[in-house]
Amino acid sequence: MARRNVGRRRADNRSNRGHRIEIPHGHGHGHGHGHGDAVVDTSVVDSDAVVARRVRIVVAALLIPLIAAAVIAMIVMWPGGDLKVPAAEQTGASGTVVSLKPCAKTPADCDLATVKLRKAPGSDKGLEVPVEVPKGKQAAVPIKVGEKVLLGVQKGAPLKSRYQYVDHDRSIPLMLLAGIFAVAVIALSRWRGVSALIALGVTALTLTQFILPAILQGSNPLLVAVVGGSVIMVIALYLTHGINAQSSVALAGTIASLGLTAFLGWAFVKVGDFSGLATEGASAIKSYVPGLDLTGLLVAGIVIGALGVLDDVTVTQASAVWELSAANPSAGRANLIGAGLRIGRAHVASVVNTLVLAYAGAALPILMTFAIGGVSTGYVLTTEIVAQEIVRGLVGSLGIIAAVPLTTALAALAVADRSRDLVGLPESVPPGAESGAEKML
Incomplete structure (x- = not known):
């Protein structure tokens, strides 16, 4: 068939980003032609001249200005200098428990551990030091010989009292879990999985090197979150899915939905008179950085929390429209x-x-505290500590809901009716040359 032959010739030069989908025959307007199953390659949509021209308009009019603005804003707000606050500065160490014996004063609640230091400041590395550790009812997780622990360091104190127990050292199980995760991603997605892991690393770097330090330095938290989130999405989408028309449309839908999420979060945090102090750790960070905008930090958290799900939705919608267009190039x-x-x-x-349950799960201990106190549900829901989780879940969900029609409409505008102007088609196509799969819409 003429149209499919054109698509196959174009597919010869396609990149590995193309997707092949099976479209069963006989779904036309009541008259399938019995040509068997059609294999459709969505890379022909990306390479279509009409689609390329339309997407170039979107990129030039929307994406390039937004990306340029985000990069310029990131450069302007990039944190400089030392951001450490002396009062909050902490020195950490870690080591392995080599022996345990009961403490002299409170043997039922305390053990005196001998810890061999693996990581420690100065020349203390390798030394064996005494550290009091909780046991019995005082220990959330019992401490045993051979286990690794995290220690706090009191600078200038004698060696016998310099180190204090902080927590278990969970670096090994965390590294094991991360390794399993990486292997699973690469095993399923291969080179695209490798790209996704690199994008994940870029996300972590952006969070730790730009977003957090810029907020601490006094930049507007919401603006920092939107700018950082936009840059993360540009890198993650293009790196994972390739620089093509489909990724550009998904990116446009993501940025538009991100902007709407940011606006709704800001509006409802203001209307709801949230202080931001109910967030875990907010009081502590406020004491160290008095000028920090906690309400802006709350909205920034909402934006960043919804970002990953927005990415998933927009890529899925753009991909769906691309596959529909690949099956029927003349679809309106x-x-x-x-x-x-x-x-x-x-x-x-x-x-x-999923998003609402994730936020509810994070607030589960708080909800249980209210439940055992017999407080009414209406009262509990309006307290800031619970209400902010409701706002997180609902605002994030509204952003996701908006992402579907926004991305679908952008994708449809890009690929609709593309067969009318396909380059390389013969002047005439024999009647009935299209299969039912090509007329499925």
Whole structure:
């Protein structure tokens, strides 16, 4: 068939980003032609001249200005100098417990551990030092010989009292879990999985080297979150999914939805008279950085928390519309938008539930505290510590809901009716040359 042959010739030069999907025949307007199963390659949509021209307009008019603005804002707000606060400065150490014996004063609640230091300031590394550790009812997790522990350091104190027990050292199980995660991602997604892991590293660097320090330095937390989140999405989407038309449309939908999420978060935090002090650790950080905008920090957390889910939704919607267009190049905007929204409804329902449950899970100990106190549900929901989690979940969900029609509409505008102007088609196509798969919409 003429159109499919053109698609196959274009697919010869496609990159490994293309997806092949099986489209069963006989789904046309009641008259399948019995050509068997059609294999459709979505890379032909990316390489289509009409799609490329339309996406270039979106990139030039929307993405390039937004990306340029985000990069300039990041440069302007980039933190400089030493951000440490002397009063909050902490020195850590770690070591292995080599022996335990009961403490002299409180043997039922305390053990005197001999800890061989693995990491320690100055020349203390390798020394064996005494450290009091909790036991019995005082110990949340019992401490045994051979276990690794984290220690606090009191500078200038005698060696016998210089180190204090802080917590278990969980570096080995965390590294093991991270290794399993990396292997699983690469095993399933191969080179794209490698790209996804690199993007994850970029995200971690952006958070630790820009977002957190810039907020501590006094920049507006919401602006920092939006700028940092936009840069993260640009790198993550293009690195993971390739620089192509589909990724550009998904990125445009992500940035638009991110902006809406930021606005809704700011509006409802202001309307709800949130102070930001109910967030864990907020009081401590406020005491060290008095000028910190805690309400802005709360909104920034909402934006960053919703960012990863927005990425998932927009990529899925753009991919769905691309596959529909690959199956039927002549599909119009209305048909593509309708079909894309039908696909998006089920996805949104599950993702929204996941997001709300994630925030509810984080607040579970708080909810249990209220439950055993017999406090009424209405009273509990309006307290700041619970209400802020409700706002997080609902605002993030609204951003996800908006991402579906926004991305679907952008994708449909890019690929709709592309067969009318396909370059390289013969002047005439024999009647009935299209299969039912190509007319599925």
